[in-house]
Amino acid sequence: MEGDWQDRAFHHHIATLIDALDGPDFWTRLTRVIERFVAFDNWVALVFVRDRAPLVCAESPTPDGAVDLLFRAYLDGMYQLDPFYINACERPRAGLVTLAEVAPDNFRITDYYQRYFKSNIIGDEVQFNLPFEIGRTLIFSLGARRHYAERDIAQFALFAPWVVALMRQRLAYESLAQSAIDSALAGRDATPEQEALSEAGFASRFEAVTQQSGRTPLTAREIEVVRLSLSGFSTRAIAERLDISFETVRAHKKHIYAKLGVSSQSELFALFYEPMGAVGSIGSIGHAGG
Incomplete structure (x- = not known):
């Protein structure tokens, strides 16, 4: 045909x-x-x-x-x-x-x-x-x-x-x-610290930021809770994913906030993802990829 x-x-x-x-x-x-x-x-x-x-x-x-x-x-x-x-x-x-x-x-x-x-x-x-x-x-x-x-x-x-x-x-x-x-830093000056943070894995990034800010370091489990929380997993979903209780996740979050001196998810996000630049002030339409 x-x-x-x-x-x-x-x-x-x-x-x-x-x-x-x-x-x-x-x-x-x-x-x-x-x-x-x-x-x-x-x-x-x-x-x-x-x-x-x-x-x-x-x-x-x-x-x-x-x-x-x-x-x-x-x-x-x-x-x-x-x-x-x-x-x-x-x-x-x-x-x-x-x-x-x-x-x-x-x-x-x-x-x-x-x-x-x-x-x-x-x-x-x-x-x-x-x-x-x-x-x-x-x-x-x-x-x-x-x-x-x-x-x-x-x-x-x-x-x-x-x-x-x-x-x-x-x-x-x-x-x-x-x-x-x-690619990431083309067109702007970057400090060695910024370059290190860009290349760092999640745990390394958190360790570097807490050291720079003088805050109490997080445990490996606490870092995982932060990653999942900032990514959009609810407390119940985190508990299921990590095979721990709902109350244990809540306790981890309480300890995380106390260690880092923050009181909200937005402050937590800003602590770890705004040292690289003024993310909140950026508003251009750009590329897919996330």
Whole structure:
């Protein structure tokens, strides 16, 4: 049976993508094919690295060509609260991943959501994931100002096999030795302390900040409670995840607040994620990736 012109055009675009696998515009061409079927507003290709800042493969340009400060704040450390990053590190799998699948129960009331995700992506996000070695996942993220409809998600799922297959072939042409710090701090001066915090894993970051501020260090379990809490897990969800009682989680939170001299989630977020820059003052629309 002869396909219609749309089918022919689609196959032609796939062919051009295969031809572009080793070229600098591969990711841009990939977005152009997908946006013919589903509208989105920003995109980014990253490598998630366990306990390290993501590596940037390619990113959508800002409308005015300026440095996207909000995306830089993400690379500086807020990626640690990104539900997609957490999921890729804890449960790596190839294929389509949606925000609805990975977002914790309290995600939309977190400071991370209100001060980064809502300003940067606004509505929704999906990612095509490809784990390729222990602790590393190549991701292609598409963010939208609106919520993706059921039909959009179905279209992404239909595309996932060939998108992931092309990502697997693309890996050979990515320069993954690039330091994420160079990307994150491009265009602004950074102190050695800022660079160290950007590259630090979650526990290392917390230890460094508490040492600098002269506060009482947190235990490993307390750090895990903070990470889950700031990521959007409710007290009950944290208890289930860590296999401890609801009251034990509440006790941990009480000790954490007392040790750090804070009285709210917002103060806790500010303590660990605002030393890198004035996150709260950033409001540009930028890239997906969290």
